[in-house]
Amino acid sequence: MNLIIIAIVLILVVGLIAGVLLSYASKVFAVKEDQLFLDLRAELPGANCGGCGYAGCDDYAHALANKNAAEPVPCTKCAVGGPAVAAKLAATLGTTAGDVERQVSFVACNGTKENAKPLYEYSGRVESCAAAKTLFGGSKECPYGCIGLGDCVNACEFDAIHLCDGVAVVNPDVCTACGKCIKTCPQHLISLKPVSEKVFVQCSNKDLGKAAMAVCKTSCIACRMCERTCQHDAVHVVDNVAVIDPAKCIGCGECAAKCPKHAILDLAKKA
Missing domain, CATH: 3.30.70.20 (Alpha-Beta Plaits)
Incomplete structure (x- = not known):
């Protein structure tokens, strides 16, 4: 019985000593986190989706906090957080987020x-x-x-x-x-x-008219009716499919109304 008690006591003592040493080592060898990183990380939503182009929220926060970067990382990359998070990140960095849609x-x-x-x-x-x-x-x-x-x-x-x-x-x-x-x-x-865009081409078929029509009722047939209709030079047929230039498009929806195959979607009219 005494031997059992001695063994238990020894194990407890060894465990106590090991715990003290580990605690001491954790403090001595601790890697101090940059406070700026911690503040930036606290503003991110924690989705870790990778939509910003980085491995996760931690990686993005580290990139934002890196003062030695050749070029500053934009604070507008968090798609999940959107403009609200961008503004908070900018405030933490002492900059402005600008317009974020x-x-x-x-x-x-x-x-x-x-x-x-x-x-x-x-x-x-x-x-x-x-x-x-x-x-x-x-x-x-x-x-x-x-x-x-x-x-x-x-x-x-x-x-x-x-x-x-x-x-x-x-x-x-x-x-x-x-x-x-x-x-x-x-x-x-x-x-x-961008959510403000309301007119889209709902087709990606690059075949010419007859071949495109043979596989889908609503395929773009490259007839260029949208080109002729648009008064703002905002839509052109590229590789046999209509492409809208959002910089020129005013969202009038005329191209969608004239498209004979209904390959162009006008969300404003649909709503």
Whole structure:
């Protein structure tokens, strides 16, 4: 019995000594955090989405706090926090954020089940756009359109994008512009747009008119009606698909009204 008690006492003493030594070592070898970094990190939302281009909120805060950087890192990169966080970061840094407009993701495709012709019925074990793309470019005849199996939906942590009739659709009220859907889409159909923009081309098909019409009812056919209609030189056909210049577009929606295939979306009229 005495031996057992002695063993227990020895273990407790060794544990106590080890605890004291570890506590002392943690203080001696502690790496002091930059107070500026801590203040900046406290203003970030902690989503760690990577939308800013950095590994996470900590990495972005370190970059902002780096006074030896060749060029200062903009405080407007946090898409999740938006203008409010940008203003707080700027105040912490002693600068101004400037005008920051919230952005949201937009899917340049309207190839719904009704509009786009199916090529085959995908029944893989994994519902994946990336997997389906390896089979003849996707399950729809249009090789440029949304495959519609939800890789972007699975990537979004904010429940901001859903499949509607075979096409990914973004909810702008929920989207944080983190960019994960953009990186995930194997068709490269998703991009960020300022919320003030209301006129978009909902097609990415680069085939000429007859070939485009053969695969989708609402495909841009490069007829250039939008070019002829626009009085502000804001829309041009590039690689057989209409492209809108947001710097020139005034949002009148005339191009959308005149498009014979309804490939241009006017959110102002839709609302």
